[in-house]
Amino acid sequence: MSNIAIEFENVGKMYRLGRVGTGTLSHDLNRWWQTSILHHEDPYLKIGQTNDRSQKGTSDYVWALQNINFKVEQGDVVGIIGKNGAGKSTLLKLLSNITSPTTGVIRYKGRIASLLEVGTGFHPELTGRENIYMNGSIMGMTKAEITRKLDEIVDFAGVERYIDTPTKRYSSGMTVRLGFAVAAFMEPEILVVDEVLAVGDAEFQKKAIGKMQDVSQGEGRTVLFVSHNMAAVKNLCRKGIVLENGQVSYTGTQNQAIDFYLANNFSESKTRIADSIIFKKSFIDIYSIKINNSENVESTIVSNTEYLDIEIEGETKEPFSFDLIVTFKNQSGVPLASLEEGHYKGTIENIKIGKFKISKRIHLPKYLSKGVCLLDIVLHHPNVEYYMKCLDCAILNFDGNYDGFGVPLSLSARGFAGLECE
Template identity: 60%
Template sequence: MNDTILKVENISKQYRLGLVGTGTISHDLNRWWYRVRGKEDPYLKIGEANDRSTKGTSDYVWALRDINFEVQRGEVLGIIGKNGAGKSTLLKILSKVTSPTTGEIKTKGRIASLLEVGTGFHGEMTGRENIYLNGAILGMTKKEIRSKIDEIIEFSGCERYIDTPVKRYSSGMTVRLAFAVAAFLEPEILVIDEVLAVGDAEFQKKAIGKMQDISRGEGRTVLFVSHNMAAVKSLCTRCVVLENGMTTFNGETNDAIEFYLKISRDKALNYTNPKIDTNRNSIKEVNIITNTNSSFQEHNGDLQIEIFVYSKEKIMSPAVSYQIINNDGLPLIHELILNEEQEFCQRQGTYLLISIVKNIKLYQGDYRLNVFFADNFSKITYHKLIEICDFEIINTNKRPYYWQKGSAIYKEYDTTWQVKKIDEGVNT
């Protein structure tokens, strides 16, 4: 039996870049004149797709364009996509925080949303008072809220501070209480953005378990946005993939994740030296090959790094190394190969050095490389490349790991090296 609880029809959202509103009186008058004549807004015919990485030629951008999908009662729908794809904009429209430029949303029942830490909370009010405030916003009676308040406080783990103003809460405590309110006040549809990353590992486990109970046990609907593919896999029955404000896939979760990884290939995985000087020893090219053939590297998979170096002459003690660094610039893995281990750069030419990091175990998050080419004996650095080849560690294992995006090695790792002569060159 078809029991559609949420229907999204041709939802689009247009913004004017850099300004509030249309920005000019002439644009406002023009829109008014078209509207009174019963004609279409002329500015809806222009605008560009929401590609944040390129410079556009129009002042208008479509944050969302022609989004269509249905959600059944009791279904957990995942919404995934790269940063800037339009996920949060879509959830804000569904939560009625903002209105769509075009299109219509049809729902059955109340929608509770958890979009940002502290959304809907008043800092001067206590945690207890905010529970009643949020319940009232959701349309609950005081009697209904009172019957649930003990469960909410217990689940949040904030009992000691429940009568303290929320402005004194940490971000983790705030999101704990906000999630507990949204989950226990029994909305028919629960909308959750990537806010659970603020909570600690223990709370994330509780929250994901609660969402599973909400959908499977209580038959309520959840819309879930996350970059944690393991959480998406364990929770969601179906996923929508957004790219540049448009729907590019709508289907089964495993297929959606595979599609998302394929479209996320990133040119930043490769570095080519634009100015090769045959009169100096230099790094010609660096490539990262992940186990997904995209910019995503799975936790516990093999990561391959290719480094092409050019030697203008024989080097007595060549050394090539690389660091995998986090967003703070801290090196977490530092690998080195010396001529004593495998011979290279003993005559003029190009050499390919391949490093394979077996079963890489880094925390989820963004990483990049520093690469060095030097003489180990004289300590002269011939060439260095800093912060190149961005990639992201993800976890798609069936057993989810609950950790913060972070800055530490998860376990020991193992590395192997290979050396290949690319060309003979000319002896000097």
């Protein structure tokens, strides 16, 4: 038990919505009177509600985080995932002591370096070298420590040539590199990373991810990683925590957490495939979209399934000509394969006024990999206009192909399908 590095115990954080900062004098006085003089409970704590940003609440106070309980073991790399506004950044802010929790206790061992946004305290007029010292000491390093690591930092950031140039002359990428380098070399026991990698170029991202892996594996440090990039979470993390409306909804390995997040995120409000239509022409009504005769968002494709049936039913007030696109994407949104037959054959289909039914039977490759795919379904007239876009509308769980050695290849390692040869 003694190797727990971070512990959240019943942590909650409440915010007041709306006009923060003004008109709060009466609330402040009321709160002060109730809690300090009468020793009642804080009257505003009770009416706090869970944080669902899409629904209108009756209270001005919301819990950005509520009942957060979890422990992180030393050396773990934990990915924190969740939708926008789920409370990820608030959680990191509490952990890095920038704002204090409303309830509960957070405990941790050692020094925390947070990369909430790198380059904190960089002054544009100061040179790269001066900024390394500035930034390093803001993060709690001593001058001697920074001097010892200066060469490594400069080398890692790859800005040797500009080291005595004011950082206002730096490109934004260079600034981020420098900031990340300082944080990475301060040797914190706990590293908190929030989506910083999005800024650097591919080479640097690789370097940064490598460094984070070294930090966690080689040096036994703990890393908390917040990202929307499922691929990065998958690669980097060993554990995952899913936040939803300010509460922990899942803890487990990173793969389980990602699966839970994706499944949950889709099925939460969207149970039918057709719920994901983000655009359609006003003269068209779509009754249903079915995959293999089911309107369910999620479907499993077992080994050696030959076909995928897609069926769109609806009604139109105007005739139109269309081609159907079905795009298969991986979890990070990278397209893997698509059906767009009209494009190859140079054909287009016509729909008359009234009810219609579009049925397509897609031949699936024999050697499908094991993994999860997302589907986009689009009706368009090539190069003219779109009639309907239904994006990220379905999740296909491919079971993979067990012929041969009885072990399927994985989608993330080998791609969508295996090729065949003579």
